[in-house]
Amino acid sequence: MDLSLKLVAFLLACLFLRKTQIDASTCSDCFTQSRAAYYSSSDEKGTETGACEFGSFGATINGGDVSAASDLYRDGVGCGACYQVRCTNAKYCSDKGVTVVITDSGSSDHTDFILTNHTFSKMGQTTDAGASLLALGVVDIQYRRVSCSYPTHNITIKIDENSNYPHYLAFVIWYQQGNKDITAVQLCETQNFSCKLLDRSHGAVWTISPPPTGELSIRMLLSGSDDGDETWVVPVNNIPQEWKAGATYDTGVQVAL
Numbered sequence: 001m002d003l004s005l006k007l008v009a010f011l012l013a014c015l016f017l018r019k020t021q022i023d024a025s026t027c028s029d030c031f032t033q034s035r036a037a038y039y040s041s042s043d044e045k046g047t048e049t050g051a052c053e054f055g056s057f058g059a060t061i062n063g064g065d066v067s068a069a070s071d072l073y074r075d076g077v078g079c080g081a082c083y084q085v086r087c088t089n090a091k092y093c094s095d096k097g098v099t100v101v102i103t104d105s106g107s108s109d110h111t112d113f114i115l116t117n118h119t120f121s122k123m124g125q126t127t128d129a130g131a132s133l134l135a136l137g138v139v140d141i142q143y144r145r146v147s148c149s150y151p152t153h154n155i156t157i158k159i160d161e162n163s164n165y166p167h168y169l170a171f172v173i174w175y176q177q178g179n180k181d182i183t184a185v186q187l188c189e190t191q192n193f194s195c196k197l198l199d200r201s202h203g204a205v206w207t208i209s210p211p212p213t214g215e216l217s218i219r220m221l222l223s224g225s226d227d228g229d230e231t232w233v234v235p236v237n238n239i240p241q242e243w244k245a246g247a248t249y250d251t252g253v254q255v256a257l
């Protein structure tokens with residue numbers, strides 16, 4: 001090859017590389033095709049009894065716009081994740097759809113999401129369109145992962161009622177923010193910084209037996225699905241030495257989106 005041909009080949013290769021990079025980056029915003037169904041929930045609320053075990057938080061989070069997930073539940077790792085879900089029937093469906101938080105596990109008729117009935121109807125352009133969607137029961141949808149945002153709340157630790165001080169500690173993490181998963185949790189003794197990894201026992205519930213003693217500093221590993229990026233978040237507030245079953249502790253941090 002003479003020099004000018006080599007140069008052309010090089011430039012073409014660069015263009016190709018650039019194009020694949022662009023495709024890869026825009027695809028983090030891509031929607032995935034699927035289906036959604038609904039379950040009936042009164043009072044415009046979510047559910048306190050979802051498999052994630054969020055408790056009362058599962059009923060009130062995100063104004064009650066919540067969903068059960070099948071594959072996206074991911075053995076509990078998907079608990080607390082937010083998705084934009086919109087149905088695809090142009091006659092009834094709005095472009096924006098709804099933003100839901102995963103609080104439960106469940107599947108029905110090849111669906112990825114089972115929304116509450118009020119959330120399902122919100123995918124409609126109008127109340128009447130929402131009623132028509134409800135009448136269909138199961139609809140084609142598109143979804144994508146989005147950041148969870150709770151501007152008026154810090155990440156909060158809710159100690160499980162079944163915890164037994166000082167032998168057994170279980171908790172769930174409320175107001176998980178951003179678009180990353182919490183894939184590991186550590187508790188560290190603040191005196192000597194010896195740390196222990198917790199187990200995800202089920203849903204969003206983290207457990208350790210026996211827990212470290214003294215005032216406890218919590219660390220959460222946030223893992224990104226697209227960029228493979230991992231960050232340990234270390235809140236400013238500790239869990240007090242004599243933590244109590246049923247209590248909530250504000251970690252004092254929000255995760256920048």
Ligand SMILES: *[C@@H]1O[C@H](CO)[C@@H](O)[C@H](O)[C@H]1NC(C)=O
Pocket residue numbers: 040041042043117118121134
């Ligand atoms: C959802 O279902 C409950 C219980 O059946 C019902 O009371 C409520 O009106 C329904 N909401 C909507 C928006 O359809």
Ligand SMILES: *[C@@H]1O[C@H](CO)[C@@H](O)[C@H](O)[C@H]1NC(C)=O
Pocket residue numbers: 189191192194213214
């Ligand atoms: C760290 O300190 C706690 C109490 O302050 C003690 O129980 C524990 O054994 C210590 N751990 C190590 C590894 O020294």
Ligand SMILES: *[C@@H]1O[C@H](CO)[C@@H](O)[C@H](O)[C@H]1NC(C)=O
Pocket residue numbers: 151152153154236250251252253
């Ligand atoms: C969040 O934590 C900060 C301390 O880091 C505190 O000043 C703030 O009031 C907390 N926000 C809420 C909504 O509780």
